Amino acid sequence: MLELKLHSECIACQVQVRFKDLQRVITDESKRFSLMIKVLNLLMKEVEERGRDITPTHLGTKLFRFIKIVTGISDPYEDEKRRECINGLKLYNVLNKELKSLDVMSRVVKCIKLALIGNALDLGVAGYIPPNTQYILKESEVIKIRECDIELILKMFKKARIISFILDNTGEAVFDKLLSESVRNLKTYTIAIVKSGAFQNDITIKEAEYLELSSSFDEVLETGTDAASIFLEELTPRVKRAINESDVLISKGMANFEYLSEVDEVINKPIIYMLKAKCRPVAKELGVNVGDYVLRTKIKS
Template structure:
């Protein structure tokens, strides 16, 4: 996805929050902010790709502050929020055991995102509200048909916490007699899920785990490992969670492979690009 004008202040908001998490050194914050402003002034323009710029910015913050995981505390909070709500979400999906309920649960997990929504967001209320919403874009019929005609599914994970609800959906996907491989980040960036995060909630009990080989926000084809590219090519279908993966996949040649984006449209640029309202639930075949 290309940047929209609103992405500029969002980058600066994320940079401030990440710097406050990464270091208490005010002089260092100023120096890193100067670097980020220079980077954005040189690279933020019409046609620039949003998750590429976001990745460069957060890598700059990690490198310059020496903090490899500024969102480490938020990772713990995300898991705590998800695990707190898991029994209620499980109760809701069991009332209607169809695939759509599990897809909505996975999207409800997608709102656990301090990067897109900010550190002061009320995640608990957002989860409850999201679970009640229907899909504004609903390609679930195509997704179910693709599942029936596939043997392997590549599931692109998004955030810590969110993967707790992904586990529910993946269990449901397995009923279609498919092998599911979950791709996670090689190293921390924002509150994106890495393999240790997945292991901590037992995601390996229901799926194979793989690394994208990088710490990019979403997928950036030129940045991921050759092993991940081979996995992407070999998989019969792809289910991608969240904004970062949507931003990256829309910049890639996906060919005829069934690729589905599962997200909550948490910001105006993403909502506008899809043709929905902010806060809408989306299940879109790309």
């Protein structure tokens, strides 16, 4: 069990990203200013009460929820996510055709790479500019993953009866659709877990419907929460059972990594983390450089 502490950098990042949230939905500057001060007051209160023990994931959840309440806007990234969906589906169609020419196992391998690179599509990290889709396609040609990691994951996939995907950003979900489809060719039952309410540009049940995740996964479940990750105390019984019944969890993105690595002993399931390390604290925790793609398997606590 690892607990990512709050870093000074996380504070600067949260302030910046929360400003971007407000900038999206509040045009009146004096109103935005007073809301910004309220957000900072809440941040300071949380840090005063809990010190560095409040994790970035929890702090982000609190602050984003607060912004939704004070602005009265339940989904500040709605338009952005719709654009991500439209672009994502175009990409999905192109990739889907290409993938059909591959044999079952090569297709899984290619889809692992795509799902990993898909995590580059993130709007929730200060100073990080997400790449365009062309870049992502190019990256999938050149990205290198260690042979032994691939072999381990293929073995896990072949053995698993049920795999749950804990999804992250909206646009990224089309890559996860492709991975799920390729895994289903191995006769594995797949479950997509998406948020019920909005957190930044993360996929919710609404975008899951728009992206027709149910045509690519055997089941699509919503968490029952709008938290940055699948906070165990907030999950629906159905999601809890799904996680419990899964043989493997696929965890997409930084927030899911941050949270799941806190609670992996409780969950006690093999987890495959797929993320791009977009900030220094997470990169440091993983022992990689900022910008690196990380595929990491946690088999036993």
